[in-house]
Amino acid sequence: MKSNIILAGVGGQGILSIAAALGTAALENNLYLKQAETHGMSQRGGAVVSHMRISDKPIASDLIQMGTADLILSVEPMESLRYLPFLSAKGYLVTNTTPFVNIPNYPEYEKVMEEIHKLPRFIAIDADRIAKEAGNARASNMVMLGAASPFIDIDFAKLEDGIREVFARKGEQIVEINLKAIRAGRQFSEENK
Amino acid sequence: MHKHLLLGVEAIGQGAIDGGMSGVYAYPGTPSTEITEYIQENELAIERQLHSKWSANEKTAYETALGMSYAGKRTMACMKHVGLNVAADAFINSAITGVNGGFVLTVADDPSMHSSQNEQDSRYYGQFAMIPVLEPSNQQEAYDMAREGFALSEETGVPVMLRITTRLAHSRAGVEYKPVLDENQLSMPQDPRQFVLLPAIARRRYKSLLDKQASFVKLSEASKYNQYTDAADKSMGIVCCGISYNYLMENYPDEACPYPVLKISQYPLPEKQLKKMEAECDSILVLEEGYPLVEEQLKGYFAGGTPIKGRLDGTLPRDGELNPDLVAKALGKETYVGIQVPSVVANRPPALCQGCGHQDAYEAMNEVLADYGKGRVFSDIGCYTLGALPPYETINSCVDMGASITMAKGAADAGLIPAVAVIGDSTFAHSGITGLLDAVNEKSNITVVISDNESVSMTGGQDSSAYGKIESICEGLGVDPAHIHVIVPLKKNHAELVKLFREELEYEGVSVIIPRRECIQRASRRKRNISRHANH
Known part of the structure; x- marks a missing residue:
């Protein structure tokens, strides 16, 4: 198996918590992993991206080649579009629909959604609402991971284990909320893909 | 064997601890910061x-x-790379003093300038100082080189440079740990004059450094990190340095590279392997992250003979970091591009956080400076540099750590009055103090704003070394206490801030205004930590 995943968002939205859960699950499965992150200046509210590569064979490059990403997983709708050149012909785009508006020239929301709906394969999910229903609006990133999970070749139970490990030090209640969130996200994708 | 998921920088921190290091010394700078942070939190290190x-x-x-x-x-x-400019005097001379205990200098370069003013290539510094340079191609090598670098330094008698770039620094992969080595015992240098660089001694030590050069080349030729992989197609040989090796391999996922490949991760260049490649191949393609250092050297070695391709002849771009697509093009391979970015996508540059104290300082400054005209604010390196961008556009310079105060002084000397400097608390401690002394000694007509958020914020909120000492430092340098003001930058204090700026801009001499409010990111982290501890 081999998964090339682009994680996208805005500095401060915490895309690295998704990467951590996914990375932990990959290691648990004895898979190879490389994951390039954005640190530094862009973390101050700028566009951030992480290249995540998981494979059962050793991985050479830390960066994904253009046109070879199996999945773009974005926690913000406009950011999901920024990395389309990386998406492979068969790739899926999974994005949160809640915009993060911190620039004066943020485009009209309808135009952003229009571009997303032009894609052959996408999931657009209101992760904030689903996270709130699951018990905590801050679990929206785990809703997103759940929504992306049908397109990642890792056992869903291992992803749940990844969440248990990543959130363990925050207590059982937080673990449960995040597990509920990832399951809700997965269910949404199963029903809408 | 168990693998640990580590960033390249974390792998270096772990490797240094496992290599028997007794102390790390650093100033935060992207992409090098997390090495020291990792060591600060590591159990064995504690x-x-x-x-x-x-x-x-x-x-x-x-x-x-x-x-x-x-x-x-x-x-x-x-x-970080530009940090070595600050340390360059000590660095170059330390190659001549040599070392006693093993000394590894880790420098993190930032090609493509993700968080920097330039993309200078530290390998030139290594060459300039004439010391061995290690350049890992992956996280495991980063760990191994940090761990083994001390022994290499002790064997060669000089500091060893470990050079990485942003992509390796901030990418995670599984790393296997090796046995932990003991720390060295305290011991004096065998030669009591080794570190005394008086001319007569320095000449002798410099000659000994020159004498070692041939042995450094031999070490590179024998290094396990420099690997020559032969192949049938001799129309081209490929030299790849550090992380560029991965981008080459990415282009041959299911087959061996058809060309001979020399992977270089230890310098000075291994002459023997390069000569073999030159003798056997019709041309050489050089892949390197940073400046065309190896390419230039090979053009010199093989002048007029084998064609050398790389960043200088346009096979690869002259600037910016490499990636698998650029390398594919250099190999003449087809590349694929997904869907073009729709025009509706707007740029999202970094910005000051909502509620940041720098914003309140800039709002007040803009109101006052409107009466004097634009172009008189010299600034520095930190979050507040974002004040150059809309909506503030307050500052007119950002050059190097500490240049705000000195450039403001120079502009005032030239007659640009009033001239203003904006510098952060940590940058002031780093390199602002001596410039302020110059200004005080000449009673320069400048207003220095030390925008104090009690933290090194752009790099993630490290402790600022001038914390709690800024007023006393300014007073000690001779700034008139009547012209040192501390004020809390908040909306409710806007009128007071404006009044203060106006008064001090009119004062003919050095004044210092310190808008002081804790970085909101650091404050929220602090509160989260308190509540986490309260829960357990």
């Missing part, structure tokens, strides 16, 4: 009481590390 507190700047860090080496212990200094 148990062994390894030094890991931040230094005031890269020069003090480097010199302190040299002192630890003098005393026989293993040590590491860490900095």
